[in-house]
Amino acid sequence: MEIKSSKDEKIPIAPPLKILDHATINKKFGWWSAVVLLESWGRKQLCFYLWQKKPDGGWRRKQKFAVHSQEHWALMSEAVDKMVGELN
Numbered sequence: 001m002e003i004k005s006s007k008d009e010k011i012p013i014a015p016p017l018k019i020l021d022h023a024t025i026n027k028k029f030g031w032w033s034a035v036v037l038l039e040s041w042g043r044k045q046l047c048f049y050l051w052q053k054k055p056d057g058g059w060r061r062k063q064k065f066a067v068h069s070q071e072h073w074a075l076m077s078e079a080v081d082k083m084v085g086e087l088n
Helices: 069-087
Strands: 020-028 033-040 043-055 059-067
Touching: 059 069
Parallel strands: none
Antiparallel strands: 020 033, 033 043, 043 059
């Protein structure tokens, strides 16, 4: 699986959120998942987004999960690393 990062791809996030960077994880079968580095009210967040395609062709947010600090990410990453081996 390949992570796609395209600066030309319009992420469906509206102001006042400011997109700093993003990478699409998956975009198929009417679903789009991405990791987005954004600024919200002067504070940076790393967010995991999941959108579903609407009948009019737009995208509707279904899920959003934000990481607010490197310490928070370290705890989550450690927990995932302990369990990810069980997926095979």
